[in-house]
Amino acid sequence: MIRPEFVIEDEQSLRGLFQPTHTLATLKLQRALDRHAQAFIRRSPFLCIGTQDMNGNADVSPRGDPVGFVQILDQHTLAIPDRPGNNRLDSLSNIIANPRVGLLFIVPGYDDTLRVNGTARLVTDPALLETMRVNDRTPRLAIVVSVDEVFLHCAKAFRRSHLWDPAHFQDRSEMPSLSKIILDQTNGAPSDDDEMRKIDDDLEVEYSKTLY
Incomplete structure (x- = not known):
């Protein structure tokens, strides 16, 4: 049982436990996909998407496809194909209820990751979906994300976990x-x-039979 006096309930108490944010950690936040963010996304075969329903119940879902499967429509817009899954539709239902999403892009062998926060829509535009065809299978819809925040995340978590080290x-x-x-x-x-x-x-x- 966690004793109440050890529970942090306000931001002032939280920040009192840590050193001030490094200036670069604040400045690195971008409002659009620059060439470095775009290059990272084009190399990524895997991401996690975080969503919430209207009551704040959270969900995180993995998405994977061939390298570069997420399309960069412009500096402010991404499109993610929705491939066949278990049809629970947790992320998709959440987006309808609450369109705010967080994305974490991962590149195998890279210790750093790319974080993107934005607003999502579910889109069934045939012209867009046709560009996402794989093995003659076209997705039923795409998650189109309007980008609000973009920043690279440091390597500490991946290095502590030895995620890419075969010895581990x-x-x-x-x-x-x-x-x-x-x-x-x-x-x-x-x-x-x-x-x-x-x-x-x-x-x-x-x-x-059902990957795509």
Whole structure:
């Protein structure tokens, strides 16, 4: 149990724990996508998008595609294709309720990341969607983001975590498969190993059919 006297509830108390913000950390915030931000985005095959519903309930969703999948429409606008998923539509529903979004772009091997904050719309313009076709599959919609803030984030988190260091990679087999975990959490996973293996194999087949 966390004792109330150790809970920080106002910004003055928060900032009292830290040194003042470095001048460069303040100045680095941009209002448009300059050439460096654009170059970073064109190299990125992966991002996370943070959204909230009208009640402030938060969600973060990963998005991945071939390198450069996010289109730069101009210095103030990005377009993200929406690929097939589990159809929960958490991020998309949140955008309708509250269009404010935060994006975190990641490039494999890079320790720094790019953060973009802005306002999103869900767009079904056929001309735009056609430019996002992959393997003859066109997305049903795109998330178009009007950019408000752009800045590069330093490498400390990635270096502390050794995220790209193979020596720190973990063996996925040390945990159950995704299918088994979800079944354990819901209807119950089969005890028979062969039956469980077939379920895992079926998921891989489903991946191959529905990625786009």
